[in-house]
Structure formats: structure tokens, C-alpha cells
Amino acid sequence: MVAAGNDFIVIEDKFSGNLSALAKLLCDRKFGIGADGLLLLEKSKKADLSMRIFNADGSEAEMCGNGARCAAYLIARSQRRRSNLKKRDCFAPAELAMTIKTKAGIINAQVKGNNVKIKLTDPKNIKLDIPLKVNGRLIKIDFIDTGVPHVVVFVNGIDGINVEHIGSIIRNHIKFSPRGTNVNFVEVKGHSLIRIRTYERGVEGETLACGTGSTAAALIFALKNKLNGPVKVQTQSGEVLKVYFQKDNCKFSNVWLEGSAKKVYQGEYHV
Numbered sequence: 001m002v003a004a005g006n007d008f009i010v011i012e013d014k015f016s017g018n019l020s021a022l023a024k025l026l027c028d029r030k031f032g033i034g035a036d037g038l039l040l041l042e043k044s045k046k047a048d049l050s051m052r053i054f055n056a057d058g059s060e061a062e063m064c065g066n067g068a069r070c071a072a073y074l075i076a077r078s079q080r081r082r083s084n085l086k087k088r089d090c091f092a093p094a095e096l097a098m099t100i101k102t103k104a105g106i107i108n109a110q111v112k113g114n115n116v117k118i119k120l121t122d123p124k125n126i127k128l129d130i131p132l133k134v135n136g137r138l139i140k141i142d143f144i145d146t147g148v149p150h151v152v153v154f155v156n157g158i159d160g161i162n163v164e165h166i167g168s169i170i171r172n173h174i175k176f177s178p179r180g181t182n183v184n185f186v187e188v189k190g191h192s193l194i195r196i197r198t199y200e201r202g203v204e205g206e207t208l209a210c211g212t213g214s215t216a217a218a219l220i221f222a223l224k225n226k227l228n229g230p231v232k233v234q235t236q237s238g239e240v241l242k243v244y245f246q247k248d249n250c251k252f253s254n255v256w257l258e259g260s261a262k263k264v265y266q267g268e269y270h271v
Contacts, residue, residue, distance in 0.1 A: 001039075001070040001073070001074065001261065001262065001263050001264060002070075002261070002262055002264055003066035003067070003069045003070050003073075003116070003209070003211070003259060003260065003261040003262075004066055004208070004209035004211070004214075004235050004237055004239040004241055004259050004260070005207070005208025005209040005235055005236065005237025005238075005239060006036050006037075006064075006066035006067070006070075006207060006208065006209045006210065006211070007034075007035045007036055007264075008035050008036060008037050008038065008039050008064075008066075008067050008070050009026050009027065009033055009035045009037075009038050009039070010038075010039045010041060010070065010071065010074060011038070011039070011040050011041065012041045012074070014042060015040065017271065019038075019040065019052070019054055019060075020054060020058035020059070020060070021058065022038065022054075022271065023037070023038040023054035023055065023056065023058050024056070024057065024058040025271075026038055026269060027055075027056035028056075032269075033269060035056065036055075036056055036200070036203050036207050037053055037054060037055050037056060037061070037064060037067060037202070037203070038053070038054040039051055039052070039053055039054075039064075039067050039070065039071055040052040040053075040054070041071055041074070041075070044101045046101055046106060047098075047099035047100055047101040047106050048075065048098040048099050048100065049071065049075055049098070049100055049101070050100070050101040050102075051067070051068060051071050051100050051101065051102055052103070053067050053102070053103075055200075055201070055202025055203055056202065056203050056204075057202050057203070057204055059201075059202045060103075061103075061148060061202055062102065062103040062104040062147055062148050063102045063103065063104035063107075063120075063121075063146075063147030063148050063212060064102075064148075064211065064212065065118060065120065065146075065147070065210070065211020065212040065213075065214070065215060065257050066209060066210065066211035066259075066261075067211070068100055068102065068107060068109065068118045068211070069109070069116040069117075069118055069211065069257070069259065069261045070116075070261045071100060071109075072098060072100060072109035072110075072111050072116050072118060072261075073111055073114065073116050073261040073262070073263070074263065075098060076096045076098070076111035076116075077263070079096055095110060095111065095112040096110070096111045096112075097109065097110050097111075098111075100118075102147070104121050104147035104148070105121040105147075107119055107120060107121065114260050114261060114262055115258065115259070115260055116258070116259065116260070116261045117256050117257065117258040118211075118256065118257050119254070119255065119256050120146055120147055120212070120215060120255045120256070120257060121146075121147055122251075122252060122253050122255065123144050123145060123146045123215075123216070123219055123252050123255065124144075124145045125143065125144065125145045125149075126142075126143070126144045126219075126220075126223070126250060127142065127143040127144075128142050128220070128223070128224070129141075129142065130142065130143060130175075132170070132173065132175065134166060134169055134170060134173075135166075135169065139153070141153050141170070142154075142220045142224075143181070144216045144219060144220055146212045146213075146215045146216045146219070146255075147212050148182060148201075148212050149176065149179055149180070149181040149182065149201075150181060150182045150183075150184055150212065150213055150216035150217075151170055151176070151181050151182070151183045151184065152184050152186055152216055152217050152220045152221075153170075153183065153184065153185050153186065154186050154187070154188070155185050155186065155187055156187065157187070158185055158186075158187035158195055158197055161185050161197065163183075163185060163197050163198075163199050163206045164199065164205060164206055166183075166185075166199075167183040167185075167198075167199025167206065168199065168204070170183045170199075171183050171199055171201055171204075180201050181201060182198060182199065182200055182201045182210065182212070182213050182216075183198065183199040184196055184197070184198045184199075184210070184213045184214075184216060184217045185197045185198075185199075186217045186220075186221065188221070189234065192227060192229060192230065192231050192232060193231075193232045193233075193234065193240075194217060194218065194221050194231065194232070194233055194234070195233075195234040196210075196213065196214055196217050196233055196234065196235060196236070197236050198210040198213040198214075198236070200213070206236070207236075208235060208236045208237035209235035209236065209237050209239065209241070210235075211241070211257050211259075214233040214235060214241045214243060214257065215243050215255060215257050217233060218231035218233050218243035218245075219231075219243070219245060219252055219255070222245065222247060223247070223250065227247075228247055230242050230243060230244045230245075231243045239259060239260065240259075241257060241258065241259040242257075242258040242259070243255070243256070243257055243258075244256040244258070
């Protein structure tokens with residue numbers, strides 16, 4: 001599945017083996033299927049489904065915004081299919097709502113066609129203008145946890161940024177140990193439009209998009225520019241995600257991430 005350029009392998013069943021090892025095998029782009037991460041969907045007593053997320057390096061993540069949107073889209077497709085089988089003379093619901101249990105908490109999702117909105121857990125640990133030494137140079141960065149930790153760095157000339165090199169240094173900086181952090185380079189493009197490039201922890205490289213990273217960047221941008229409306233985030237894939245929120249001074253609530261998701265193909269993998 002793909003959401004804004006983030007690609008995922010999705011398993012809708014239990015797997016009794018080593019999930020970390022399986023994720024590394026499946027996500028390998030040369031000897032496996034190839035993906036940014038592995039999503040394992042299971043039944044849940046507390047929500048409509050439970051989602052576990054494993055990065056390409058085998059580590060388990062607390063949350064993944066674009067992964068959650070893929071999971072919601074897949075479940076909505078199956079619900080619509082069952083609805084059409086039961087009531088062939090009726091259309092399936094135009095919009096479906098559901099809840100997804102993650103390690104970061106239970107999130108809400110709304111699916112309409114291939115457009116998926118998810119409500120993230122309220123962000124925390126917001127810190128602005130943190131001085132950080134990178135390559136012998138002192139820079140200012142911002143930090144926010146949108147389910148997973150994110151550093152936001154505002155730059156000019158985003159195409160010229162060495163995301164892999166600088167992102168790796170910040171991701172592994174002692175200030176963020178032992179968890180590490182995702183790193184987002186952001187350039188302001190308009191009153192409510194920003195462009196983003198993200199170095200993802202767990203993938204250990206730049207990805208075409210990051211849902212929680214896009215949300216992190218949008219919220220920090222809104223905070224610094226005193227915005228109350230939605231923020232558009234242009235990802236490296238070219239797709240523009242939308243981030244909605246309510247802001248009360250430095251606190252955010254009712255945070256939603258919106259964008260497309262699609263199923264690319266299905267098949268078998270021999271373990």
C-alpha cells in the first residue's frame with residue numbers, strides 16, 4: 001500500500017514468528033518485496049482494529065500516520081465489499097469511521113473514497129529554538145512528539161539540503177538518545193503552505209513522505225506564525241497533505257491528518 005509516497009506491506013493475520021526479522025526480510029528492496037515498513041493488523045477489544053508498525057530495519061514504532069491511513073483505507077474497502085454483498089441493491093456508505101489501536105494510543109479514522117483522515121493523539125513535549133551543535137556549527141531546531149519524536153528544522157533552499165547526512169547526525173545526536181528522533185527539513189512556501197523532506201528513524205534514510213512528520217512540521221509552523229487554520233504540507237513525493245488542528249496558546253488538540261491512500265497489489269511471500 002502507498003500513502004503520499006510512504007509504502008507499506010500489510011499483513012491482515014497473526015504471525016507467530018519473529019516479526020522484527022520478518023519486517024527486515026519483507027522490506028528489503030533487493031531481496032524482499034521492498035517497503036518503508038510492515039503493518040500488522042489484528043483484532044482488538046478496545047478498537048475496531050489493532051495496528052503494529054515495524055520499520056524497515058526491524059525496529060517497532062509507536063505510531064505511523066501514513067501507515068494508519070493505509071490501514072483505515074484497507075479496512076474500509078473490506079467493509080464496503082461486505083456491505084455490497086449483503087445489500088446488492090444499495091450503495092455502500094459514502095464515508096466510514098473507525099478506531100485504530102496503536103502503541104501511541106487509540107486514534108480515529110475517516111475514509112471517503114481514497115481520501116483518509118486520521119485523528120492523531122495530542123502532541124506533547126513541544127520545545128522551540130533548541131540550540132544544537134551539528135558538524136561543528138550551532139543551529140536552532142524545534143522538537144515535538146506527535147506519537148513519535150520529531151525534530152523540525154526550518155531551512156532556505158530545501159533542494160540543496162543533504163538530508164541523508166545531516167538527518168543522520170541529528171537523528172543519532174546524544175540529546176535525543178536513547179530513542180533517537182525523526183528529522184524534518186521544512187521550507188516555507190506560502191501563508192499556510194510548507195514543503196518538507198524527512199529523514200525517518202527506522203528506515204535510516206529519506207522517505208518520500210512521513211505522516212507524523214508532516215503533522216509535526218505543520219504544528220510547529222502554525223505555532224511560530226500564530227496560525228489557527230489548516231496547513232498544507234507538500235511532501236517529497238509531490239502530494240500535498242493537509243493538517244487540521246485546534247490551538248490554545250502552545251497546546252494543540254483535535255489534530256487531523258488528511259491525504260490519499262491506495263492499495264497497489266497483493267500476493268504471497270514464502271517465509
